[in-house]
Amino acid sequence: MTEAPLVSLASLDTLWFQVSGTLCNIACTHCFISCSPQNHSHEMMTLADVEERLDEARAIGVREYYFTGGEPFMNRDMIAILEKTLRQGPATVLTNGMLLPPAVCRKLKELFDASDYSLDIRISIDGFDRASHDAIRGPGVWDRVMTGIANLVAAGLNPVITVTTAAEGVETSEGRMRFLELMRTFGIDKPRLKVLSLFRIGAEEKRSRAYADWERLSSDMLETGDAGSLQCASGRMVTSRGVYVCPILIEEEGARMGDRLADAQRPFPLRYGACHTCWVDGVTCTT
Amino acid sequence: MRFAFIGGIYSNYWALRATLDDISRRGVDGVWFLGDLGAFGPHPDRIPELLIERGMPGIQGNYEESLSSRAEDCHCGYTDPRDSHYAQISYDYTFANTSDAHKDWMGTLPREIRFQAGGKRFLLVHGSPRRINEFLWRSTSPDPFLERLCVESEADVIVCTHTGLHWHRPLPGGRHVVNAGVIGRPANDGRTNVWFAVVEVNGGAVTAEFVPVEYDHRRLAGEMQKERLPGEFIETVLTGWWTTCLEVLPPKERAAGRF
Numbered sequence: 001m002t003e004a005p006l007v008s009l010a011s012l013d014t015l016w017f018q019v020s021g022t023l024c025n026i027a028c029t030h031c032f033i034s035c036s037p038q039n040h041s042h043e044m045m046t047l048a049d050v051e052e053r054l055d056e057a058r059a060i061g062v063r064e065y066y067f068t069g070g071e072p073f074m075n076r077d078m079i080a081i082l083e084k085t086l087r088q089g090p091a092t093v094l095t096n097g098m099l100l101p102p103a104v105c106r107k108l109k110e111l112f113d114a115s116d117y118s119l120d121i122r123i124s125i126d127g128f129d130r131a132s133h134d135a136i137r138g139p140g141v142w143d144r145v146m147t148g149i150a151n152l153v154a155a156g157l158n159p160v161i162t163v164t165t166a167a168e169g170v171e172t173s174e175g176r177m178r179f180l181e182l183m184r185t186f187g188i189d190k191p192r193l194k195v196l197s198l199f200r201i202g203a204e205e206k207r208s209r210a211y212a213d214w215e216r217l218s219s220d221m222l223e224t225g226d227a228g229s230l231q232c233a234s235g236r237m238v239t240s241r242g243v244y245v246c247p248i249l250i251e252e253e254g255a256r257m258g259d260r261l262a263d264a265q266r267p268f269p270l271r272y273g274a275c276h277t278c279w280v281d282g283v284t285c286t287t
Numbered sequence: 288m289r290f291a292f293i294g295g296i297y298s299n300y301w302a303l304r305a306t307l308d309d310i311s312r313r314g315v316d317g318v319w320f321l322g323d324l325g326a327f328g329p330h331p332d333r334i335p336e337l338l339i340e341r342g343m344p345g346i347q348g349n350y351e352e353s354l355s356s357r358a359e360d361c362h363c364g365y366t367d368p369r370d371s372h373y374a375q376i377s378y379d380y381t382f383a384n385t386s387d388a389h390k391d392w393m394g395t396l397p398r399e400i401r402f403q404a405g406g407k408r409f410l411l412v413h414g415s416p417r418r419i420n421e422f423l424w425r426s427t428s429p430d431p432f433l434e435r436l437c438v439e440s441e442a443d444v445i446v447c448t449h450t451g452l453h454w455h456r457p458l459p460g461g462r463h464v465v466n467a468g469v470i471g472r473p474a475n476d477g478r479t480n481v482w483f484a485v486v487e488v489n490g491g492a493v494t495a496e497f498v499p500v501e502y503d504h505r506r507l508a509g510e511m512q513k514e515r516l517p518g519e520f521i522e523t524v525l526t527g528w529w530t531t532c533l534e535v536l537p538p539k540e541r542a543a544g545r546f
Contacts (some may be wrong), residue, residue, distance in 0.1 A: 062431065117426050
């Protein structure tokens with residue numbers, strides 16, 4: 001076994017917050033961190049937790065902020081956190097779309113209009129219909145997501161829809177066209193679509209399979225491309241437990257880099273199966 | 288001291304002529320082009336011909352880098368297949384219609400230009416100081432980030448283009464970033480004019496003015512039609528609304544357009 005290649009943090013451009021920890025109102029069968037209503041592995045973050053890292057990020061000159069979970073809108077401080085963040089940079093929230101009543105959507109639109117910086121909402125969908133979506137996300141979820149999307153659109157926001165490759169055929173141009181058409185039926189007139197790879201860790205490991213031993217990166221493999229395009233070369237993830245190398249590996253103790261952003265500047269060894277997926281699929285979790 | 292900056296030209300010959308006329312009428316202390324001479328428009332060879340004839344200094348954009356190295360695509364930095372589809376049509380047409388001599392000339396252009404004026408260190412780049420195809424949009428380029436780019440690149444005033452949309456940000460520390468916009472296509476605002484930038488340094492103060500340029504856009508559209516360029520490109524020229532390369536827009540900029 002050769003040693004794992006190291007990737008340097010060229011520039012901290014993207015800062016992620018695991019803002020609702022691993023707590024989620026649903027338990028998707030493909031979740032790479034097995035989020036659920038009972039998973040307290042990483043706890044909910046407070047406004048003060050986020051502010052502390054935002055101060056540090058401002059001094060470093062971070063470009064953009066992403067909020068994920070779990071389900072970010074389970075965090076009671078979410079609106080206040082966004083308000084604070086948008087004063088210093090653009091923000092994106094990754095949500096399952098179930099906790100978006102009209103009042104929340106109207107508030108998000110107010111934040112969108114009031115800020116010089118972009119606010120983006122990203123909603124995850126799996127499959128082309130209720131049956132395939134709910135098979136992964138649980139019964140009744142599709143209908144609630146459709147309501148959430150309708151509320152966002154009614155408030156004047158245009159969410160990005162993300163779909164994982166669990167939706168068969170979505171990577172082909174025909175599949176994409178089909179999905180874009182579907183989005184128009186939701187009332188979205190400027191459909192924005194992002195396709196995400198699956199990571200064979202967490203719940204997904206049980207749904208499909210674990211990474212095989214050969215699914216690891218070597219230095220030779222990295223010579224054929226630009227390691228600077230890997231998200232660990234330009235981003236870090238903050239959770240209630242500290243700073244991690246990326247949004248994917250927060251259940252790996254070896255991916256925890258310290259308590260503060262200043263502790264998390266050193267190069268990272270790409271020793272995990274998920275690193276293989278990022279490199280081979282060219283994954284970026286940003287929009 | 289006043290300087291004019293011409294962003295992406297995208298083979299828009301008539302807009303370039305109108306822009307140069309405007310600049311010579313107002314009288315400035317220097318003019319530079321910022322790269323991406325080709326794309327979207329017809330007859331790409333007319334642009335380097337005119338720039339060489341006028342002896343105008345300027346830098347490479349990702350288009351010149353790709354054309355001069357005979358690359359297979361524009362390296363525009365798009366990530367969505369819809370953006371890449373139209374970008375490829377544009378690049379293939381431009382590649383096929385640019386002479387070898389002009390491609391070689393593009394390879395001789397610098398990637399950045401630095402000069403000092405009024406005690407300010409100017410840095411001209413295409414995308415950003417660190418990447419030729421980085422998009423510096425107004426709504427995703429916060430002050431602390433721009434400040435960092437200025438500090439790391441040792442510049443007081445950064446002038447860039449690449450996104451197609453113009454803006455100016457005076458930073459709290461007294462530095463400035465100016466995206467000069469482009470004269471190649473309208474600014475996705477339902478108006479057919481294009482924009483260039485004039486930056487003035489006066490007693491240590493830096494101001495930026497964006498100048499709208501009207502040009503014979505119908506003539507350009509007619510030429511594009513004759514060259515069988517995509518109807519989507521022609522529609523943009525005629526309506527002022529972007530129809531392609533939209534997926535890369537951040538939400539605020541996307542919301543401002545029609546498509």
